[in-house]
Amino acid sequence: MTDQTDVLDAVRRGMIPAHVYNDREIFELEKERVFSRAWVFVGHESEIARPGDYVVRRVLEDSFIVTRDEQGEIRAHFNMCLHRGMQVCRAEMGNASHFRCPYHGWSYRNDGRIVGLPFHQDAYGGEAGFKRKGQRLLPAPNLATYNGMIFLSMDPQAPPLEEFLGDFRFYLDYYTKQSASGIELRGPQRWRVKANWKIGAENFAGDMYHTPQTHTSVVEIGLFREPKAEKRKDGATYWAGAGGGTTYKLPPGTLDERLRYVGYPQEMIDRMTQQWSQDQRDLVGTDGFMISAASIYPNLSFVHNWPRVAESDDVLPFISIRQWQPISEDETEVLSWFAVDAEAPEEFKALSYKAYLMCFGSTGMFEQDDVENWVSLTNTAAGSMARRLQLNSRMGILEDDTEVVPQLTPEQFHGPGSAHTGYSEYNQRALLHRWADDLATPQATAGTLTVGEPEAVTPA
Numbered sequence: 167m168t169d170q171t172d173v174l175d176a177v178r179r180g181m182i183p184a185h186v187y188n189d190r191e192i193f194e195l196e197k198e199r200v201f202s203r204a205w206v207f208v209g210h211e212s213e214i215a216r217p218g219d220y221v222v223r224r225v226l227e228d229s230f231i232v233t234r235d236e237q238g239e240i241r242a243h244f245n246m247c248l249h250r251g252m253q254v255c256r257a258e259m260g261n262a263s264h265f266r267c268p269y270h271g272w273s274y275r276n277d278g279r280i281v282g283l284p285f286h287q288d289a290y291g292g293e294a295g296f297k298r299k300g301q302r303l304l305p306a307p308n309l310a311t312y313n314g315m316i317f318l319s320m321d322p323q324a325p326p327l328e329e330f331l332g333d334f335r336f337y338l339d340y341y342t343k344q345s346a347s348g349i350e351l352r353g354p355q356r357w358r359v360k361a362n363w364k365i366g367a368e369n370f371a372g373d374m375y376h377t378p379q380t381h382t383s384v385v386e387i388g389l390f391r392e393p394k395a396e397k398r399k400d401g402a403t404y405w406a407g408a409g410g411g412t413t414y415k416l417p418p419g420t421l422d423e424r425l426r427y428v429g430y431p432q433e434m435i436d437r438m439t440q441q442w443s444q445d446q447r448d449l450v451g452t453d454g455f456m457i458s459a460a461s462i463y464p465n466l467s468f469v470h471n472w473p474r475v476a477e478s479d480d481v482l483p484f485i486s487i488r489q490w491q492p493i494s495e496d497e498t499e500v501l502s503w504f505a506v507d508a509e510a511p512e513e514f515k516a517l518s519y520k521a522y523l524m525c526f527g528s529t530g531m532f533e534q535d536d537v538e539n540w541v542s543l544t545n546t547a548a549g550s551m552a553r554r555l556q557l558n559s560r561m562g563i564l565e566d567d568t569e570v571v572p573q574l575t576p577e578q579f580h581g582p583g584s585a586h587t588g589y590s591e592y593n594q595r596a597l598l599h600r601w602a603d604d605l606a607t608p609q610a611t612a613g614t615l616t617v618g619e620p621e622a623v624t625p626a
Contacts, residue, residue, distance in 0.1 A: 167191055174602040180560040180595050187362040188547035193495035195605050200464050201226050202609045203321045205330045207466045207489055208232050208242065211314040212350040212508070218261040218276060225320060226492060230306055231255050232316060235277040236263060242306035242318050243278045248617045254303065278302035301617065313342040314349065322612065331462070332407020333582035339446060340457045341468050341485050345437040347508035351487070352519065354501040355528045361540035362547070363465055363490040363498040364601070369536060370459040370467035372403045372593025374412050402455050402574060403593050406583025410593040411460025411468070421451025428456060428472040429481040434510055448580040455579065463600050465490040475521050484522040496544050502526060562590025
């Protein structure tokens with residue numbers, strides 16, 4: 167494999183070799199060193215609310231059955247039969263107490279234990295030939311949850327999930343903790359785009375600069391109350407822990423007034439006030455910043471926005487969770503969920519879902535604008551000329567790395583991490599810097615599991 171040292175050094179300087187957005191060797195390294203160690207989102211507890219509920223999700227090529235077993239415990243099983251390797255579960259979601267392999271009929275409880283092996287005595291001589299007791303589907307190397315969000319890591323030695331997320335948990339709460347009941351998800355919608363997975367993650371992490379150009383038509387048709395898209399520069403971008411995002415600058419007012427401005431009813435505002443910490447309330451109510459798009463490294467993004475949903479000045483907020491699932495160096499499967507406070511009024515849920523579909527569903531207006539850019543970028547990155555070009559990703563800093571606009575102080579921005587107003591690429595650089603560090607660091611080889619291996623026999 168080609169030595170990538172010069173490429174990664176350039177990325178750390180904010181100069182991005184254009185071919186990294188469509189390069190086979192880079193993608194192979196990403197599989198080996200990024201997705202083998204990171205915590206990757208695989209679902210939400212609301213998707214498997216009852217015992218027996220399951221969804222099938224992937225981490226790259228690896229398929230997992232994410233299920234709630236009969237005792238209510240959340241599990242993730244590698245979706246491969248212990249016998250000949252057939253996929254045990256081929257439905258995308260459902261409810262089952264057992265999973266039965268369609269090839270030879272081996273069956274497993276939803277906690278992973280094998281319970282059915284046809285002709286066990288005839289084929290194996292019973293336990294003497296294959297010890298069925300204690301055998302189970304291969305569990306995910308690491309599984310953890312935060313605010314009902316289920317994450318999986320392929321690294322058995324991965325740091326705890328909360329440590330991995332770090333201070334980004336402060337911002338994650340805005341999306342996932344608006345009441346004591348948390349959120350519920352609808353979806354996901356799934357589609358594929360001929361674009362590199364990193365582009366979407368970067369875009370949602372902090373690209374406020376593209377809004378006035380890419381999404382001009384959305385503003386012109388009056389979908390948003392704010393008359394000028396360039397007002398985005400008055401918001402702040404922040405980076406903390408494993409992620410970062412963007413905010414809008416809200417008009418003057420109290421916390422209640424600012425939350426009502428983006429369309430939340432008073433009963434939801436009251437619950438947010440109870441759930442959020444003082445600093446979380448102050449970021450909105452005192453500093454006037456409302457969270458918008460964000461990304462968690464490596465490939466999970468969020469969006470919070472408040473378009474008009476009828477012919478009036480009323481706006482309605484929605485939240486979407488989206489994952490950029492790599493298929494290859496030039497193709498990504500997008501998984502897009504609608505998320506809403508589980509305690510929200512039913513009318514609010516219905517209108518919020520409509521707002522989501524208009525903007526970021528598979529046919530959403532923002533979605534169409536963004537994908538056109540991402541596909542074009544990926545296509546252009548495949549040619550030989552792209553290997554001669556380093557893209558400038560140093561927006562917000564001078565040649566000597568001095569900041570164009572100083573970092574906000576704790577009195578100006580009550581959230582953790584670093585935050586800046588104005589157009590910049592701090593967040594894109596932070597995401598790609600972490601990516602470069604991962605690509606530069608080999609991952610330890612995982613151990614192997616042998617199914618029903620006979621005990622060694624000592625020669626006489």
